[in-house]
Every structure is written in C-alpha cells, then in structure tokens.
Amino acid sequence: MNEIFLLQTGQYNINVPGKVGTPHISEQIYQILELLFISTFWLLQLVYYIGESIYLKIYKPAPKSVEGEIVLITGTGHGIGKQLALQYAGAGATVVGWDINKENNDETIKEINQRFKNKAYGYICNVANRENVLETAKKVQEDVGDVTIFIANAGIMPCHLLEEHSANEIQRIIDINVMQIFWLLEAFLPSMKKNNYGHIVGISSIAGLGGFPNLVPYCASKFAVRGLLESLHEELRTDKKCNIKTTTVFPYMVDTGLCKNPRIKFDLFMKMIQPEEVAECVMMAQRREELLVSIPGYLINLQNFVRLCPPKAQMKLIDLLDSGIDSDLIREPVKN
C-alpha cells in the first residue's frame, strides 16, 4: 500500500525560465542586479515596518470618530450585527440596519432610538437577492443619504457533513455569505468612489483561515470573503489617492446560536466569544483602519506561522488541540 506523502510544495521544481525565449544576457544581468537591489531595500523596509508595528501595538492609535458617518450593517436582528448596531449608535453614528427578520430588526432599531439621540433606520432585506439589495440601497439613499461605512455581517453556518448539505443549502451559504458583498459593493461602491470616502468591512471567520470538518461550504464562503476583500484592497490602492478603506475580521467561535455544538478541549484558553466582544473588536478595527484583525488577535499570526510547517505537522497540531464544531444534526450534543 502506498504511504501518504503530504509534502507541501516544491517536491519537484519546474524550470520556469526556458522554452518561451529567455531574455538577452545583458537583460538577464540587469534583472538579477535589480532583484538583488530591491530585495535588500525591502529587507530594510521590513525592519522599519516591524518596528512600527511593535510601536503601534504599544502606543495604540486613537480610534477615529464615527460621528456623521452613515453605517450600514447587515444582520442587525441578532448576534454580532445587533451589537454592532448598538455600539455604532452609541459612538454617535447614524445606523442603518438590514435584516431579513422584520420583528428582530424592529426591536434593535427601537432599542437604539430609545437609548440614543441619533436616529436609526431599519429595512427588511434578503442580502442574497441582488435586486432586493439594490432596491433597498436606493431607499436608504433617499431616506438617509450616502452610506459611508458598510459591514457585511449577515451570514449562515449550517454545520454537518458535506453530503448532508442539500444543494439548496450550499447555494444559500454562498449566496448569503459571499454574493451579499458583491451586491453591496455594486450598490455602495459607486457613491464611495464619487465622494472618495468610505470603509468596507467584511466578517470572515476562523473558518476563513483554515479548513474544518462539518463546514465545507461555510469554509469555502469565508475563504472567499478573505480573497474578495484582499483583492479589492489591492485594486483600490492602485489609485494612490483613493480614500476607501477595507477591514476583514476573522472571529473565533462566537456564542450567537449559529455555533450549536462547539467542541473545545482547552476552554481555559479558547473559550467561545460573546457577540458584544466581537462587535467591539470590529468597530475598533474599523475606527483604527486596520486591514486584517482576528479575534482573539493572536489567531491570524498563529495560523500564518503554522502554515509554514509541513502539512503532516499541521494536522498533528489540529489533532492535539482537538477543537471544532460537531454536527448540528446530532440530536443530543456530545459533551466532553
């Protein structure tokens, strides 16, 4: 029987130069020298930016004000979205809350309008439906004005084996978690570009940093959110004068009801997070104009480090930590 050879990359190297006309020898020497120069220059920059990031970790920049901002949040009927709506309203922003569930959403909006002096606006919208997003966006423009910050927060997380997902369920995961952002961008990016001002926030997940059993379509959707925002950020910054920011957030398991059967071995270190805490981190990351933030903060760097290890070592670590989410189809949740 064949042993499994899970070697990451480079087991054989393809000879990239060759075949399609190699550059002239003088051009080759020039390219080698330029690459050497650039590499040295970049290493110096790297040292500087490492220093800067350590400095900024100690002396955190003050979060910018959100007064006067019109903040659209999807999924405000519940969980992280509701907390985001409350916290942004508390910080002085005009909140526009979208949800597919009228009753829950009305409650959030009512709570804001009772507690804070700045008015909040609620709309019913199915973010998976492009026409619905564009129509609702038009209403928001008429009622409230140009949205300056949007947070694509609404999401679903069915959790079971891939073959237990119905086709319709898979399609909904992609439509809600991913296509939502495309339709929101279609609706709001033009006015942000016109005003050269705006901030786009996407909520990915720990499942957008690594793969998990029972969450195949969800992981695909949350990886897609990362790729979408990372390429959008690269595209926006090709225009040096562009003042539209992006922030992608990767929360660990959050106690919102989506995560029904968590299995956490080291709950002293890796306890489920409360939606209030996530909302606070999201708002602070946006107000500090951070590009990427995981909750807790060490998660993304830990994951970047682990990715450098051979795949077999990565799998051993996953097995030793023995944490994840059990199927939501199990009637009696398995308890340790």
Place this chain on the structure above:
Amino acid sequence: MNEIFLLQTGQYNINVPGKVGTPHISEQIYQILELLFISTFWLLQLVYYIGESIYLKIYKPAPKSVEGEIVLITGTGHGIGKQLALQYAGAGATVVGWDINKENNDETIKEINQRFKNKAYGYICNVANRENVLETAKKVQEDVGDVTIFIANAGIMPCHLLEEHSANEIQRIIDINVMQIFWLLEAFLPSMKKNNYGHIVGISSIAGLGGFPNLVPYCASKFAVRGLLESLHEELRTDKKCNIKTTTVFPYMVDTGLCKNPRIKFDLFMKMIQPEEVAECVMMAQRREELLVSIPGYLINLQNFVRLCPPKAQMKLIDLLDSGIDSDLIREPVKN
C-alpha cells in the same frame, strides 16, 4: 488627516477567558499542564516532519501508477485541461473529458484515441449547472464506470475592475469556478465513499493565495477553492480509514489565453508557465498524493513567509515586484 494604520492583528487583545464561567482552579492547572505537554510533544513531531519533508524533497517518492483509474477532467477542450487529458491517457488512465465546447472537446478525445490504445470518452457539460453535472455524471457511470479521480479544472478569468464586471459575469465566475466542485462532489463523492477509494483535485491559482487588482471575483472564487478542499480534506480524515485523497494546485500565470495582458517585471524569474508544464505538475502531485502544490514550487512557501510580515511591508514587496494582470478591456495591451 488620519494616517493609515495597517497593523495586522493583536492591536488590542480581547480577554477571551472570563465572563462565561471560568473553569475550576484544579481544572485550570490541569489544562495548563496538558497544553505545555502537548506543545512540547508537537515541537518534537515538528522536528521529525521537517526532517521527513527534507528527505522526501531529495528522495522523491515514485509516483503511483494511474493504470486502471477512471480520470474525469473538466475543461478538456483547451489549455491545462487538454494537456491533462493527453498526459493521463499517456500514463495509461481511462480519460473522461468534459467541456462546454463540443468541437474543441471532440478534438482532444480524437487525439487521445489516435495516439493511445486506452479509449477516452468525451461529454458536453456546463459545469456551472447542477442538473447538467448530475445528468452527465450518470451517463459516465453507465458508459465508463465509477470515476476514481476527478480534476475540477474548468474555469473562467475575466480581468477588469470590479465595477466593470457585470452581475452576470460575477455570478458565472462563482458558478463555474466554485459551484462546479460542489456539484462534482455531489455526483462522485458517494461512489468514492462506497468504494473507499478516490482522489479529488482542485485547481486554485496564485490568485487563491493572495489578492490581485482586476481579479476581485476571480480571487474570491480561487480562495473559495482552497477553503473548500482544505475543509473537505479535514472532514475526510476524521474517518481514519478513509482512503480518499485531495490535492489543491496553485499555478502562477499560465499561458492558456485566459491571461491576456500579463505584466511581469522580472520575467527572468517569473515567466508565464506553459499548460504542458502545469499539467505535468498536477499529475505528478496527484500521483505522489501531495496535499498542496504551487507551480513553481517555492510560491506557496514564499507566500506563507510574506504573510508573517506586517501588512505595509507586504504591500511594499508587491509594489516592488510590480507584476500582475492588466485589464482585458484595454484595447491595446500595455507593453513594458
């Protein structure tokens, strides 16, 4: 004006333990000791697996035979798919080629049947359409038998600013590049599980490792491919006896016609790759049961390393390397 603070993660730490009942002190001590023990044990394993991966880089394992395998490849009318079909047929596998373009696909199948003794089968299929995939899969089962290897290769890559993508175009990118794999899995995973034998190959991209301008929906789709296969691999290996493998491939820019206006500063080191070379790497990675492979091999480790740097340093490096794909809407391609 506000400076941009693009600090990655950890600018503020959320105090994860707390609030929701901390474990008893004896339990806390036990968890700390267990985590210390596990960490030490894992570091030893890490050293072993690093050694193993160096050994396997030098003494490459022999690729396993594909004789007797039924290999389904999508997008066999053209580019990498066509080369994969020819190379798998050359290596003795029974090839099943799917394409939406009948004429091109017929040509590939004809070429195989002329050059090799093992028969190849061609089918017209729109992989974005679930019903079409399931129907065609049923025909393959009747005509050829159980597919033992499938390579989800068909893909599209429109290349222009996000707002220049039509809604229909964005939907097609997701449907072809991502949903294809879900429908192929719906069609073929059950028989692979029944026989406890199979191999699933996904073609991601360098655009599945990092974001690029002009490719926002494409990057989202290729990140999704990575997340899908990574979580599927994790799910499959929860069953220790499972003998179904996965391989994800991340090619650099390939000279297939998809990539119309490449912009490559250091073409001595980063030349476009020919589809023949990519096909060879894909087949060898599958036959050596590698989990992840980039083409060229160093790409994925380079990218993993760069991800550890502060985001500003990452962006500086991207700017210095100055490579990517210009818009395909530019009538006269920009040449250096």
